[in-house]
Amino acid sequence: MLLDYCCRCCSVTFIKRHGHLPINSKLNDTWVVFQNLLMCMVTFYALYYIAVSLCIGILRVEEVDSLLAPFDYITQPSWQNPKYLVCVISTEVTYILGGLVFALIVEEWVWDYAITVTLLHVALTVAVTSDIPSTEHWWMALGAGLVMMILGGQIIAYKLFRNNLVYPVDLHNF
Numbered sequence: 001m002l003l004d005y006c007c008r009c010c011s012v013t014f015i016k017r018h019g020h021l022p023i024n025s026k027l028n029d030t031w032v033v034f035q036n037l038l039m040c041m042v043t044f045y046a047l048y049y050i051a052v053s054l055c056i057g058i059l060r061v062e063e064v065d066s067l068l069a070p071f072d073y074i075t076q077p078s079w080q081n082p083k084y085l086v087c088v089i090s091t092e093v094t095y096i097l098g099g100l101v102f103a104l105i106v107e108e109w110v111w112d113y114a115i116t117v118t119l120l121h122v123a124l125t126v127a128v129t130s131d132i133p134s135t136e137h138w139w140m141a142l143g144a145g146l147v148m149m150i151l152g153g154q155i156i157a158y159k160l161f162r163n164n165l166v167y168p169v170d171l172h173n174f
Helices: 002-009 023-059 082-106 110-129 136-160
Strands: none
Touching (some): 023 110, 110 136
């Protein structure tokens, strides 16, 4: 999102666009980028809460606070702990499905929006819990999910929108 915003609004020639953008379109491009980010954030948390609800129902877990589940990094990691399984499975399912849906929303810069949404998720986690997550299992789950989101989303975006993708100028004559 940040790179997309900079390239659109600052007229940076890092990427080759199909056609010229009018000078007055900078404000419109800003709104498009923020609209895409808002849609990605809403989609991300909708998928998260759907995955948490399904995991709670499938695993028959009673003690999970489903409202704060996306921000729970305190649960002790154990494959025997159903609360931990709900958190890990819902995180990974959300990231996998999120990448696929992000490809439909933004069509090309999936990796940029995925990183931005993850950073905003970390910021929201810090705001909700009033503490910086310090458990390595939470960071590893987040990192693995982010990698799967980027890979899955970029592959789907490439397959679906192959003719619309914007390529870096430097690679054009490679």
